[in-house]
Amino acid sequence: MTQGRVSLQDVATEASVTSSVVSRVLNGDSTVRVRPETRARILRAAEKLNYRPHPGARALASAQTRTVTLLIPDLTNPVYARIARGAMKVASREGYAVLISEDTATEALPYRQLADPGRTDGLLIASYRPGHPLLDRAVIGPLPHVFVNRLHPGSGRNVTVDFEAAGREALLRLAEAGHRHVAHIAGPAELPNSALQARAFAQAGVQAGVSVELIPTSLSEEGGAVATRALVEAESTVTAIYVGNYFQALGVLDALERAQWKVPDRVSVISFDDDRTASFLRPPLSTIAMAHDEQGEQAMVALLHQIRGGASQDVLVPTPPRFIDRGSVGPPRSAESK
Amino acid sequence: MTQGRVSLQDVATEASVTSSVVSRVLNGDSTVRVRPETRARILRAAEKLNYRPHPGARALASAQTRTVTLLIPDLTNPVYARIARGAMKVASREGYAVLISEDTATEALPYRQLADPGRTDGLLIASYRPGHPLLDRAVIGPLPHVFVNRLHPGSGRNVTVDFEAAGREALLRLAEAGHRHVAHIAGPAELPNSALQARAFAQAGVQAGVSVELIPTSLSEEGGAVATRALVEAESTVTAIYVGNYFQALGVLDALERAQWKVPDRVSVISFDDDRTASFLRPPLSTIAMAHDEQGEQAMVALLHQIRGGASQDVLVPTPPRFIDRGSVGPPRSAESK
């Protein structure tokens, strides 16, 4: 067996050509003119010796790492896991290795190090937030990068699902079911994602003659619960609630149950973002499912495009939000709406 | 500003020393003897120029990549997300970058490529299963590697939580509550994790005078549901069910509800593995929580140990399984047990 590493030179020797030719043939350099039999000989030699180019040597010589870096805020959030999955799928297909870093896990390895050219060809940033260290242009420098899911307004590098379409879809479904007075338990107003969604929901309400009450709160179980308790204590007359994310929705359902507000009899509930557990909640939760895998894929496509010299631009994932009916939306209770 | 890359040589020039010295000082080579002021000058120069070593050049010259690779079967499974998180935390602390690959996303980049020395110093394999391509020693070769969560019996490289302790804990809790006839809806018998757990559960049953019925099935919602329906149709007299994983548990609760077997009145339920959504199920689900973050940390510690020349050995995460009581375990219904 071969001991140690097989180099380009080894392949060249085996194929009785120079390493220059081997490099060009193996890299599909179209300018190289070589007889088919020579080409075949080279390929056979590489195969036989099980040749694998040394990534570091390649990076050193070509100033390309064929590696991209994923910056994820929270891997245990299935939304980000799916984004990462989509991104990895495309990267893998295109021959790129994927470095990953989670905000909560990054201690000693600072961003400046992750963003190092020589280490990576580009950054897929899912963890952007206003004031985030990565906002710092000085850190990212000229490195190709894309913001995914979390919008960075004005960057011209955003890849996102269609938050506005989601908001409209939710309102339409509720309006269709007959609701005329609804609440939207939303994310913080500073979050562009939440703001876009809330605005679209409200505007669609105006058009459909549905009055909309906006309740911004944190994107967590507790946030959802707090907002819900406020509605309950105020003896709100809303007959439906659209919830800004799945974690909030968990808190909402819980708080409604404690208040003995039956879903969907007393109040209908619909959540942004689907989840594997949604049909196992009680009641099973109707959701607006977003194409997060695809979002990750598109983001990686956009990033590779930049890496290959293309211009950056905002991308809206075309797949429309999909309403999944599991029964938590029903008609408004007719009487008693105060 | 500096244009282009800052090299070792640039730092050396700035500090009026040779690049050899800079390299040794920056790498903490203890054999180098240099005046404190020179050392300070070098450090200052590196800082001033914002020097960052080129990882590829380093890998080429030293045959070390300072990169490790995570092989994950399914990122959207929170268990693996937490393992990845723990692993990333330790890697980051130790100055290692982390490559990641998910089984489902890996198309073109084959394992042989991921496992390439020159690309990575070691493999953290969470996706082992019998017959897995990575079993192939020829692929992994002499590369340091560790199996995490999914046991590879006999490898001497397993880092896992204590499945047996979990099984025992579950049985003890049920016995404590008074149950004398219980079922264990388990994973497939071929999976060492499931087998260990099931055996420990059964053995603890023998010792506690509790009769145990084992029902192996797939580790999915559907698997849990199918097994549960079988119990129901057989009009089983078990008064409690211990479930092998969280996905199964979702199916179990659902099937029990459809069969109108109240939890915990008709039957108590306890699940291996906690989840963020567990307290939002109805009824809230009592679980045996495992320290998966820590499992990931320990696995990375073990891997880095190997990379640094240490021997490999099996590691059992010391943190004991923790029972989380959410009310789905109660006393057995007294009468009617046929």
Added chain:
DNA sequence: CTGAAAGCGCTTACAG
């Protein structure tokens, strides 16, 4: 102890 130099394995102008 420390500096000069070889060498890691590639890519790619450049000269023929």
Added chain:
DNA sequence: CTGAAAGCGCTTACAG
């Protein structure tokens, strides 16, 4: 068109 050679940026025996 193709080969010889320089050079990417490091580390580390090795010689002084």
